[in-house]
Amino acid sequence: MKYIYYLFVLILFCACQKKEEGFVVRGVIAGYPGTKIFVREIIPGNDAWMNDTLEVKNGKFEYRGKVESPRLIYFIPQDFLGRYELFLENSDIELNVENGHYRAMGVTGSKSHEEFITIRRDARELLMGYSLCEKQKNEAFKTDTELYKRLEDSTRVWNGRLLRFLVDRVNYSSSLVLPYFASEWMKSEDIQNMESFINGLNSEARNSVYTQYCEKALNQAKKVQPGNAAYDFVLQDIDGKQYRLSDFKGSYVLLEFSASWCGWCKLEIPYLKQVYDLTRGKKFHMFTINLDKERKLWEDDVKKESLPWPVLSDLKAFDGGVAEEYNVSGIPVIFLIDPEGKIVTNKLRGEGMISFIEQLSF
Structure with a gap:
């Protein structure tokens, strides 16, 4: 009976221990010839990179740490050919790459990454439309001023559709991934849509590094709106x-x-x-x-x-x-x-x- 009691206490003690917070990424790159792989993260609105170098043994590597909120990182091969994208969060994550091809990558354990892939897939047609309009606008600038103006208006419409696409997502207010796309797609002149997007996020999503960038960019854009005093330099x-x-x-x-x-x-x-x-x-x-x-x-x-x-x-x-x-x-x-x-x-x-x-x- 005494042993049963101690066993119960031990089980209870283990159950009460708080799981260590942070992430563990276990990567497997089949046929990888290198001994190192580089971790990169581009900070929104900043040219600086966050760097780490990982050892690779027999095509395997492990990456540990902790992030304040989910964020996009890149694993860069030693030969710098291609890159492996991962939307990182504090969880146990497995990354598998077949034949060293960065497009043939499987990720399990990161709900943020699943959402990232889904959003990018669902927005594909909008992104293609926006990119085509942007390309035509740049070409028209050299030859046709009136067409350039019309296409400039069209690119703003496409950009507004992209932001509208984000706001219409089912889990919009609590998403920790959507702010990343907003930071990529927002334009300084699209103040109304961006303000609506940010105001609709919950407190956790607003603490994202991407939302903070969007808020800073939004505030800067407001300062240079017509009618405001110009900065005295x-x-x-x-x-x-x-x-x-x-x-x-x-x-x-x-x-x-x-x-x-x-x-x-x-x-x-x-x-x-x-x-x-x-x-x-x-x-x-x-x-x-x-x-x-x-x-x-x-x-x-x-x-x-x-x-x-x-x-x-x-x-x-x-x-x-x-x-x-x-x-x-x-x-x-x-x-x-x-x-x-x-x-x-x-x-x-x-x-x-x-x-x-x-x-x-x-």
Whole structure:
């Protein structure tokens, strides 16, 4: 009887022990010739990588740790050919790859990964439509301004459909995977849809690293909406002369964000020169804000282009500084600021920009 009692206490003690939190990924890659595999995670809105290196023995590896919330990681082979995607969560996960082919991968033990695969499969047609529209828009930019405008509107419609697709998911409010797709698909101009998406998430989903990125991007996008005050910067040209935006109140100011390596930006130069000629001598000032990181690239580009207006820089590129304050994540972007220092628009491009400027009263 005494032994039965002790046995009961032991069983009760074991049952009461809290299971250790964290994840264990056991991977098998059939025919893998390497001895290492790399773990990578791209942080949303950041170029930094989270790195780990794992040993591979006889095609097998093990990865242990803990994540605050589910997130997408990549296992990169030693030869860097292909990658194995896994939506990681705190659970016991098995990953099996047949013949070393990254598309022939099986994952068990991660409910988040199952949801990730399902969402991507269900959104396939929407993604194809969006990608096709984006491709046609880029091609039209060189030859047909009116078609470009229509396709730009169409891409916004497709993007709205993608976000609507996320909101319509059955487990939308509590999903820890949907915020990842939102961080990939959201556009800064789609404020209403993104705000609705975020507000519909529960507290756990809102703590996701992807939701936090979306919220930051949303707040940045709101700052540069038409009617808001433009960020008052102080920048210098290659000769060290400083320019403060607020010194030009009383005049319109056009800000073009560009870089030496940006081919699309170079296509805008003829149109910008037309704007310069159109507004010369009027209450209108133009500045190019160069987003190179290296001073020599900036200086060489200034000398090469010989623009008749100042080319300024803080040499921070997209990493903070003026680009972040103006929510610039891709270029070219062209802002127009009114005489009161408020944003009029950031959608100026090509022939449409010239038509817009011609309608202003100076």
